[in-house]
Each structure stands twice: as structure tokens, then as C-alpha cells.
Amino acid sequence: MASKSSPKLISGGLPLHEVPGFRCGTAYAGIQKPGRGQRDVGVLYAPDGASAAAVFTRNQAAAAPVIISRKVAARGLVSAVVVNAGNANACTGKRGLQDARTMMEVASAALGVPATEILVASTGVIGRPLPMEKIRAGIWDAALEATGSGKGRLERAILTTDLVEKRAACRFALGGRKVTVAGITKGSGMIAPNMATTLSFIVTDLDAPAAVLRKALRPACEESFNCLTVDGEASTNDCAFLLASGHSGKRIARASGPSFDRFRKALTTVCVELARRIARDGEGATKLVTVNVAGARSARDARTAARAVAESLLVKTAMFGCDPNWGRILSAIGQTEAKMDLARARVSAGGVPVYDRRPLRIDARSAARKLKRREVSIDVDLRLGKGRATVYTCDLSYDYVKINAEYHT
Amino acid sequence: MASKSSPKLISGGLPLHEVPGFRCGTAYAGIQKPGRGQRDVGVLYAPDGASAAAVFTRNQAAAAPVIISRKVAARGLVSAVVVNAGNANACTGKRGLQDARTMMEVASAALGVPATEILVASTGVIGRPLPMEKIRAGIWDAALEATGSGKGRLERAILTTDLVEKRAACRFALGGRKVTVAGITKGSGMIAPNMATTLSFIVTDLDAPAAVLRKALRPACEESFNCLTVDGEASTNDCAFLLASGHSGKRIARASGPSFDRFRKALTTVCVELARRIARDGEGATKLVTVNVAGARSARDARTAARAVAESLLVKTAMFGCDPNWGRILSAIGQTEAKMDLARARVSAGGVPVYDRRPLRIDARSAARKLKRREVSIDVDLRLGKGRATVYTCDLSYDYVKINAEYHT
Numbered sequence: 001m002a003s004k005s006s007p008k009l010i011s012g013g014l015p016l017h018e019v020p021g022f023r024c025g026t027a028y029a030g031i032q033k034p035g036r037g038q039r040d041v042g043v044l045y046a047p048d049g050a051s052a053a054a055v056f057t058r059n060q061a062a063a064a065p066v067i068i069s070r071k072v073a074a075r076g077l078v079s080a081v082v083v084n085a086g087n088a089n090a091c092t093g094k095r096g097l098q099d100a101r102t103m104m105e106v107a108s109a110a111l112g113v114p115a116t117e118i119l120v121a122s123t124g125v126i127g128r129p130l131p132m133e134k135i136r137a138g139i140w141d142a143a144l145e146a147t148g149s150g151k152g153r154l155e156r157a158i159l160t161t162d163l164v165e166k167r168a169a170c171r172f173a174l175g176g177r178k179v180t181v182a183g184i185t186k187g188s189g190m191i192a193p194n195m196a197t198t199l200s201f202i203v204t205d206l207d208a209p210a211a212v213l214r215k216a217l218r219p220a221c222e223e224s225f226n227c228l229t230v231d232g233e234a235s236t237n238d239c240a241f242l243l244a245s246g247h248s249g250k251r252i253a254r255a256s257g258p259s260f261d262r263f264r265k266a267l268t269t270v271c272v273e274l275a276r277r278i279a280r281d282g283e284g285a286t287k288l289v290t291v292n293v294a295g296a297r298s299a300r301d302a303r304t305a306a307r308a309v310a311e312s313l314l315v316k317t318a319m320f321g322c323d324p325n326w327g328r329i330l331s332a333i334g335q336t337e338a339k340m341d342l343a344r345a346r347v348s349a350g351g352v353p354v355y356d357r358r359p360l361r362i363d364a365r366s367a368a369r370k371l372k373r374r375e376v377s378i379d380v381d382l383r384l385g386k387g388r389a390t391v392y393t394c395d396l397s398y399d400y401v402k403i404n405a406e407y408h409t
Numbered sequence: 410m411a412s413k414s415s416p417k418l419i420s421g422g423l424p425l426h427e428v429p430g431f432r433c434g435t436a437y438a439g440i441q442k443p444g445r446g447q448r449d450v451g452v453l454y455a456p457d458g459a460s461a462a463a464v465f466t467r468n469q470a471a472a473a474p475v476i477i478s479r480k481v482a483a484r485g486l487v488s489a490v491v492v493n494a495g496n497a498n499a500c501t502g503k504r505g506l507q508d509a510r511t512m513m514e515v516a517s518a519a520l521g522v523p524a525t526e527i528l529v530a531s532t533g534v535i536g537r538p539l540p541m542e543k544i545r546a547g548i549w550d551a552a553l554e555a556t557g558s559g560k561g562r563l564e565r566a567i568l569t570t571d572l573v574e575k576r577a578a579c580r581f582a583l584g585g586r587k588v589t590v591a592g593i594t595k596g597s598g599m600i601a602p603n604m605a606t607t608l609s610f611i612v613t614d615l616d617a618p619a620a621v622l623r624k625a626l627r628p629a630c631e632e633s634f635n636c637l638t639v640d641g642e643a644s645t646n647d648c649a650f651l652l653a654s655g656h657s658g659k660r661i662a663r664a665s666g667p668s669f670d671r672f673r674k675a676l677t678t679v680c681v682e683l684a685r686r687i688a689r690d691g692e693g694a695t696k697l698v699t700v701n702v703a704g705a706r707s708a709r710d711a712r713t714a715a716r717a718v719a720e721s722l723l724v725k726t727a728m729f730g731c732d733p734n735w736g737r738i739l740s741a742i743g744q745t746e747a748k749m750d751l752a753r754a755r756v757s758a759g760g761v762p763v764y765d766r767r768p769l770r771i772d773a774r775s776a777a778r779k780l781k782r783r784e785v786s787i788d789v790d791l792r793l794g795k796g797r798a799t800v801y802t803c804d805l806s807y808d809y810v811k812i813n814a815e816y817h818t
Contacts, residue, residue, distance in 0.1 A: 061743035061751055091736060091751055093767055126736040127768040236740055313722070314813055321814030327500060327535040331645055334470035342470055342500055358502055359536040397814075398807050404723055405730030405806075 007266040009273055013167025014182040017151050020205045021245020022046055025146030026157040029138025031086030031124070031131060041138030042157030044081040044201055045111055045146040050243040052078035053213035054119065055221045057238035063090035064100040065120040066239060072119050076210025078243055079113035081201060082106075082142075083121040084135055085160050085186070088197060090126040090236040099130045106136050110143030123186065123197040123237055124160055155184035158199050161403070162186050164281055168273035172266050174259055177250040179206050181266045185274040187281075197237035198225055200274055206263060207246030208253070215255035216264045217242045224271035227303075227391045228279055229310050242267070279392040280374070284399030288392065289319050290377040293333075296387030301338035306391040308332045309378060316396035319378075322371035324349035324362065329378060344383040350376045416675040418682055422576025423591040426560050429614040430654020431455055434555030435566040438547025440495030440533070440540060450547030451566030453490040453610055454520055454555040459652040461487035462622035463528065464630045466647035472499035473509040474529045475648060481528050485619025487652055488522035490610060491515075491551075492530040493544055494569050494595070497606060499535040499645040508539045515545050519552030532595065532606040532646055533569050564593035567608050570812065571595050573690050577682035581675050583668055586659040588615050590675045594683040596647075606646035607634055609683055615672060616655030617662070624664035625673045626651045633680035636712075636800045637688055638719050651676070688801040689783070693808025697801065698728050699786040702742075705796030710747035715800040717741045718787060725805035728787075731780035733758035733771065738787060753792040759785045 017024045023046075026039040054073035056066050072078065082103050089096045100120050108115035122130070145152045155165040169182035183202035202217075221240050252259050280288040291310045296302035309315055312332040318325040326347040333340050347355040350370035354362055370376070426433045432455075435448040463482035465475050481487065491512050498505045509529050517524035531539070554561045564574040578591035592611035611626075630649050661668050689697040700719045705711035718724055721741040727734040735756040742749050756764040759779035763771055779785070 059740060059743040060749045061739050091739065091768065093752070126740075127764075236743065313809075317810055317813035320810065323814075330470050330500065331468060331535075334468040334645065340469045343502070355500075355536075359500065396810060398810050400722070401726050401729065401805060401807050401810055404726035405732075 007170040007172040007269050009269060010169045010171065014169035014180070015151065016044060016154055016182055016184060016201065016203050019180045019182045019203045019245070020247035021048060021050065022203050023146045023150030024152040024154040025142040025144065025150070026152035026154060027138040027141035027145070029084070029134040031084055031134055032160070039153065039157035040085045041135060041142050042083045042152065042154045043107060043111070043139065043142040043146045044154055045150070046079050046243060046245055048245065049077060049079050049117065050245045051076055051208060051210045051213060052119070053210055053217045053242045055217055055240045057235060059236050061091060061236045063088055063122060063237045064092055064096035065089055065122045066237060067097060068100040068104070069119045069121065069239065072116065075116065077117055078119055079117040080107055080111050081119045081121065081241055082139060083158055083199065084138065085158050086124040087122060087128060087130050088124045088126045088237050089122040089130050092127065092129055095129055099132055102132060103135060103139065106139045107143060110140050111147065119241055121199050121237070121239055123158065123199055126236060154201070158184070158186040160186065161283065162281055166274060166277040166281065168270045168277065170266050170269055172262060174250045174262060177248050179248045179250055180204060181270050183270045183274050185278060187278045197235040198278060199237070200225065200240040200271070202240065202242045202267065202270060204244050205246065205248035206244045207248065207251040208244050212252055212255045212260065213242050213244055216260070216267050220264065220268040220271040223268050224275040228275040229307065229391060229393050276392050279394045282394030283403045284397040285394030286320060286397055287373065287395050288375045289394055291391045291393065292377060293380045293382065294388045295382040295384055297339045297385040298387045299389065300387070302387035302389035304336045305333045305338040305380065305382070306389040308336045309380065310391040310393035313396055316393065319371065319376065320395035320397045322368040324352055324354045324367045324371060326355040326359065329380065330355065333380065339384055340382055341384065346381040346383065348379040416579040416581040416678050418678060419578045419580065423578035423589070424560065425453060425563055425591055425593060425610065425612050428589045428591045428612045428654070429656035430457060430459065431612045432555045432559030433561040433563040434551040434553065434559070435561035435563060436547040436550035436554070438543040440493060440543055441569070448562065448566035449494045450544060450551050451492045451561065451563045452516060452520070452548065452551040452555040453563055454559070455488050455652060455654055457654065458486060458488050458526065459654045460485055460617060460619045460622060461528070462619055462626045462651045464626055464649045466644060468645050470500060470645045472497055472531060472646045473501055473505035474498055474531045475646060476506060477509040477513070478528045478530065478648065481525065484525065486526055487528055488526040489516055489520050490528045490530065490650055491548055492567055492608065493547065494567050495533040496531060496537060496539050497533045497535045497646050498531040498539050501536065501538055504538055508541055511541060512544060512548065515548045516552060519549050520556065528650055530608050530646070530648055532567065532608055535645060563610070567593070567595040569595065570692065571690055575683060575686040575690065577679045577686065579675050579678055581671060583659045583671060586657050588657050588659055588672070589613060590679050592679045592683050594687060596687045606644040607687060608646070609634065609649040609680070611649065611651045611676065611679060613653050614655065614657035615653045616658065616660040617653050621661055621664045621669065622651050622653055625669070625676050629673065629677040629680040632677050633684040637684040638716065638800060638802050685801050688803045691803030692812045693806040694803030695729060695806055696782065696804050697784045698803055700800045700802065701786060702789045702791065703797045704791040704793055706748045706794040708796045708798065711796035711798035713745045714742045714747040714749070714789065714791070715798040717745045718789065719800040719802035722805055725802065728780065728785065729804035729806045731777040733761055733763045733776045733780060735764040735768065738789065739764065742789065748793055749791055750793065755790040755792065757788040
């Protein structure tokens with residue numbers, strides 16, 4: 001959760017190419033149906049190279065690009081990211097691995113950088129081979145834009161069933177210099193058509209070695225993407241990449257101290273905002289629901305409790321129905337290992353206190369009005385300790401069922 | 410899962426009063442709206458007493474009747490069960506405990522048996538005090554029927570948002586005597602209006618001490634109610650009661666040996682059938698979905714994998730949409746701790762093989778036709794070991810959202 005001392009977000013975020021040291025190119029290769037953003041291949045290009053860190057899905061069915069990119073990320077030096085939307089290259093066996101490698105090779109040839117410095121990501125249908133001829137042409141086109149104007153809208157090229165583009169950015173001063181952190185993401189449930197994916201690309205002009213980036217990215221993901229649940233599913237393709245160009249001239253050499261803390265906070269702020277944008281754009285979602293649990297016996301208990309509330313279908317349908325249903329909230333927590341005592345707990349929904357050691361009398365109509373907003377929170381105080389956690393989710397509507405039932409393999 | 414040697418189910422089950430040693434009475438006390446079965450208070454009466462065992466919800470927000478009944482069940486001797494539908498007497502604090510005790514006392518007076526031998530159960534809205542005057546009158550009426558004709562339809566008096574009554578029974582021979590096990594249940598998601606409950610009452614004319622019943626009931630519940638998931642919620646009021654009248658004259662004194670095994674199997678068969686009936690009547694469900702996982706590294710892995718598939722919203726919406734979506738199935742397992750290897754796994758949906766070490770070509774139209782049935786199965790063979798598990802669930806439809814979003818506290 002962004003505290004008051006957190007760096008301020010730039011309204012609407014920034015295109016990644018506005019961060020010094022990065023250029024973007026996109027193309028429409030015909031992998032997705034036309035009309036759906038008209039972009040389905042993208043290249044993020046760091047002409048002078050970048051140090052890099054990455055976090056990947058833990059799903060055992062990890063897709064080919066994840067398997068390939070893990071090795072690149074481990075080396076920590078990256079000159080480009082190549083990505084396609086519309087086909088996830090997941091559950092595609094040996095051919096899928098070869099296709100992911102081919103994507104790297106084509107990008108390498110088109111950009112003139114070593115293939116070993118290229119991260120690859122895919123999102124879309126699973127279980128189908130990539131249409132390599134289309135992708136090959138798309139990568140060449142995208143690379144042409146990346147090395148030319150460099151102002152391609154990468155945030156558009158990664159969308160599948162997302163309804164909106166998602167960006168977040170912030171700037172902060174560090175030793176008299178201005179440093180920028182900007183990110184883009186996609187994801188709106190695990191879908192499109194078999195499942196979707198959270199892809200997040202974050203860039204900064206900071207100068208920092210890969211080891212420092214890793215130390216910042218892991219906790220930032222823990223507090224953001226890992227606190228996000230649309231339908232409780234973790235995809236085969238989820239990944240977050242962080243690239244640092246060094247163009248600001250400001251260097252952070254170690255993963256400690258006030259400069260590092262400032263950077264870590266900025267990165268976390270950007271990641272949290274990206275996660276919130278995903279939840280708000282959740283499949284069929286009508287609202288962003290932020291679940292705050294305080295007073296848990298431990299941080300772990302708080303996380304367990306917040307996640308249980310956020311994943312409860314009963315709570316999510318209640319939020320859709322604008323019903324401040326404390327019974328569903330407390331029962332969701334009661335089922336978990338997280339310690340709870342009905343005689344102590346306090347619950348607010350949409351800012352309306354509904355339970356405080358016992359059910360409270362509420363004005364249902366006024367509460368429903370508050371829950372009609374596009375952003376609502378559920379606040380639980382267990383009054384048992386100091387554990388706190390926040391989880392972001394969305395409500396569960398008819399449209400979630402429609403979107404997910406109507407697609408046919 | 411019922412094996413071939415399992416005792417045969419009696420089609421449609423039996424009313425509990427057809428098991429020697431048990432009588433039933435019901436009444437309409439006006440706790441629920443009229444029309445909803447017209448019965449909302451019930452009494453199960455064992456004039457000669459019964460030994461008893463019980464399994465209760467592990468939800469920390471356990472309702473007052475659960476707290477009270479735990480003590481009665483621990484003593485193992487029961488003469489009656491008193492139950493109401495329409496109000497769960499949950500999250501009601503001290504007053505709730507007193508009300509549950511009052512229900513026992515009224516039943517005690519009306520039936521002429523000690524209050525310490527009466528189990529009490531409630532299901533319905535949470536967080537509201539029981540309407541005690543109505544309930545008091547209802548218990549007297551139900552007791553009158555129980556001690557009179559004794560043929561009240563208890564399976565009707567426990568329903569809330571359930572669409573159908575749910576019974577299951579089987580008879581088996583034991584040392585030349587016929588023994589009957591009959592059960593009733595209610596539950597269709599956690600709902601109505603805040604949440605609903607799985608209440609299961611099972612009776613037998615076997616003669617067995619409480620210790621033996623406990624040893625049989627716990628694993629039977631593990632294989633049935635605990636393998637059931639409509640929306641992943643465990644209610645504040647869930648309980649299963651097993652009462653043995655001894656009227657068959659057949660005694661099982663120890664929790665081992667072939668007689669005990671036969672009884673345990675019969676009890677498990679009845680519980681599994683009750684669980685299947687709950688899943689089939691799940692909120693908004695159009696079909697029963699049985700998830701079978703085989704070849705897991707361990708029984709625990711199998712259970713984890715089967716539950717993940719059964720609880721996946723993506724799988725449940727795919728089943729509603731009649732889509733044999735192996736990608737969602739494998740990805741649901743891939744997210745868990747259960748070991749999986751895409752290069753070994755096999756998946757069938759609705760009896761149609763859809764994945765076998767790789768995606769299979771399928772006739773989507775014929776597969777969709779098979780998935781249109783009222784009962785479908787998802788079969789996964791992980792080919793990694795001998796672990797097996799079965800979990801029962803239902804599909805996720807528009808109506809689930811409707812039912813759960815439209816209720817207002």
C-alpha cells in the first residue's frame with residue numbers, strides 16, 4: 001500500500017520511450033483478430049544495453065518464453081525485449097522452445113544485438129504453435145520502428161482481452177538528479193481464450209547492477225502483482241521485467257541505504273498502480289476492490305485473511321451486488337488458518353462500519369450507494385496483533401461468466 | 410469414489426422414519442417465507458435413544474448450535490436432533506448460545522427426553538437473532554408429529570435455497586440380518602442469504618457404540634462432504650450427524666474387522682451420494698462435475714490437484730460453456746504444490762481425450778455435446794505415481810452470480 005511518503009505517480013503514466021535509454025516499436029502481425037488494438041508484436045529496445053531483473057510465474061506449466069527468458073534474466077544484461085500477443089506459446093513442447101528461440105534470433109538480427117541479450121514474452125491462446133511467419137514479419141516491422149522513431153505504443157501491443165492500456169510511472173530526485181521509473185502491464189483475469197497473463201515491463205534510467213534490481217523487483221512484485229487476484233489463477237506466462245539504462249547518470253551500487261530505499265519505493269509504487277489497473281480492468285469487473293486487513297496476529301495471517309476475502313466468490317458477488325455483507329467477509333476469514341475472533345473483529349465495507357464485535361445497524365441504501373463506486377475498499381481489523389496486508393481484486397459479475405463460458409477451444 | 414464392491418444405493422433414498430428406531434416431525438414456523446417448502450422446523454426422534462457421532466465445520470466463526478452440539482456429540486448418546494431452517498443462529502454472540510440451549514430445552518420438554526441428549530442445528534441467515542417465539546411453537550408442533558405419526562419429511566424442513574430434497578440410503582446384509590443406512594442433506598453453495606450450510610443427518614439401525622460410529626463417520630465425511638466444493642466456502646454451520654438405534658439387533662463392537670468395513674463402506678456410499686446431490690443442486694448449477702485425478706505422486710498431491718481443478722473459476726465456467734478446455738485444467742494443477750509434468754499428463758473431459766502428453770485434435774462439436782449432459786467428469790492422469798482423488802463440484806453459471814449478487818443484507 002502506498003504510504004504518504006511514497007513517490008508521487010505521474011497521472012496516466014508515461015510511454016516507455018520517454019525514459020532515457022529506451023525505444024519502442026510495434027507491429028500488427030495478424031496473430032490476433034484485427035480491431036483488437038491492431039498491434040500484436042512489440043519490441044522494447046535499449047540501444048546502449050540495460051541491466052535487468054525478472055520475476056516469473058511459478059506455474060509448473062511455465063510457457064516456452066518463460067523457460068527461455070529465465071536464462072537471459074539470470075545473466076542480467078539485456079538489450080531488448082520481444083513480445084507477441086494472441087498466442088502464449090504455452091504447452092507447445094519442444095517446438096515451442098524452438099519458436100521462442102527463433103523470436104530471439106529474429107529480434108537479434110533486426111536490432112543488431114546479441115540474441116543472448118534478448119528477453120522474450122508471449123500472451124494469448126495456449127496449446128497452439130506460434131504462427132512463425134507472421135511473427136517473423138512482425139518482429140522486423142517492430143524493430144524498424146524501434147530503431148527509427150522509437151515511439152511505438154508498446155502498452156498496446158501486449159493487450160489481449162484487456163479493455164484498456166495500463167501504464168504507471170513516477171519520477172523522484174536522487175542526489176540532485178531526476179530519475180524516472182515507468183511501467184506498462186497487461187492482464188484482466190486468466191483468459192483470452194484459454195488464459196491470460198500478467199506481463200509487466202518496467203524501465204528506469206537509473207544506473208544499477210542486476211543484483212540491485214533483483215533485490216528491488218522481488219519485494220515490489222510481492223506487494224503488487226502477488227497481492228492481486230482476479231480469479232485466483234496464476235498463468236503459465238506471467239512475468240515482470242525490470243530494465244535499467246543508466247542514462248540518468250545516477251548510480252546505485254548496493255541494495256541498501258537511503259538511495260536504494262527511495263528507488264525501491266518508487267518501483268513498488270509503480271508496480272502497485274499497475275496491479276490496481278489490472279484489477280480494475282478484471283474480466284467483467286465493474287469495480288476495483290481493495291481488501292485491507294489489519295490487526296492480524298502476524299503478517300502471514302494478514303495476507304492469508306486478505307487473500308481469502310479477495311478470492312471469495314461470495315464476497316465478490318456481494319460487491320457486484322453492492323451488498324456490505326460482513327457475514328461473507330468474516331466467514332471467508334474464518335475458514336483459513338488466520339486467527340480470528342468474532343468477539344473482537346471489526347469490518348467496514350465501502351467505508352461503512354458494518355460489524356464491530358457484533359453486527360451493526362446500517363442504512364442499507366446508503367451503504368449500497370457507497371458500494372456502487374468504481375473503487376471500493378473492504379477494511380477488516382482483527383484486533384489480535386500488528387499484521388497488515390492489502391490485496392487488490394475486482395467484483396464478480398455476469399460478464400465474468402459470459403467471457404469465460406462463451407469462448408470455445 | 411464408489412467401487413464395484415460398494416453396497417448398492419436404494420433409488421431415491423429413504424425417509425429417515427423408515428429406518429427402525431427413528432421418527433420424524435416437522436412444522437412450518439414462519440422463519441422462512443411461505444412457499445419455500447413450507448417447513449422450517451424439524452425433529453428427528455429416537456424414542457429408545459441412539460449412539461451418535463458428529464463432524465463439525467472447522468470455520469472459526471462456528472455458529473452457536475455447533476458450539477452447543479459439540480458437547481452433546483462428545484457424550485455419544487442422543488435421543489433427538491432439533492433443527493431449524495431460515496436463520497443460522499451464527500455470529501449471534503451470547504444470545505445465540507442461549508437461544509440454541511433454549512431450542513434443546515423446548516425439544517426436551519416436548520419429547521420428554523433429557524436436554525443433554527439433544528443435538529441442535531440451524532441453517533439460514535447469519536447475524537440475526539433467532540425468532541424464538543416462532544421457533545418454540547415450531548418445535549412443539551414438530552415434536553407432536555414426531556411422537557405421533559412420526560412420518561414428517563425432515564428432508565424438506567432443512568432446505569433453504571436448495572431446489573430439491575436430497576436423500577440417499579442403502580441396505581446391506583450383516584451376519585444374516587439386514588441393516589439400513591439412510592441420510593438426508595441440504596446445501597447448495599454457501600448462501601441464503603448470507604451463507605448456507607451443509608447439514609447432513611444419517612441414521613442406521615445398527616447397534617454400535619459412539620466410538621465405532623466416530624471411526625466410520627470421519628473417513629466417510631473425508632471422502633464425501635470434504636471432497637465437495639460448490640464455491641470453495643466452508644460454512645459456519647456445517648455438520649454431519651450419525652445416529653445408530655440398534656434396532657436391527659446387529660451389533661458391531663469394534664472399529665475393525667469385516668463387519669465394520671462393510672458398515673463403513675455403506676456409510677461412505679451414502680455420504681458420497683449425498684455430496685453428489687448437493688453438487689448437482691449447486692447454486693445456479695446446470696451440471697454435476699466429478700473431477701478424478703489419478704497417477705499423482707501421492708494421495709495428498711491428488712487431492713490438491715483435484716480440488717484446484719474443481720475450484721477453478723475458469724474450469725467451472727468452461728464446463729458451463731461445454732468447452733473441454735484442457736489448458737485451464739492443467740494450468741489449475743500447475744499452480745499448486747502437486748507435482749505435474751506436461752510431457753506426461755493426460756486429460757479427458759466429458760469422456761473425450763483432449764490432452765495426452767500434448768494437445769489432441771478433437772471434434773469440438775461432439776465434445777460440446779458430451780459436456781452438455783447433467784453429469785460430466787474431468788479425468789486427469791498425471792502418470793507420476795499412484796495417488797488418486799475425486800472431488801465433486803458443479804459448473805459456474807450466470808445464475809450463480811445472480812443468486813449471490815442479488816441478495817441484500
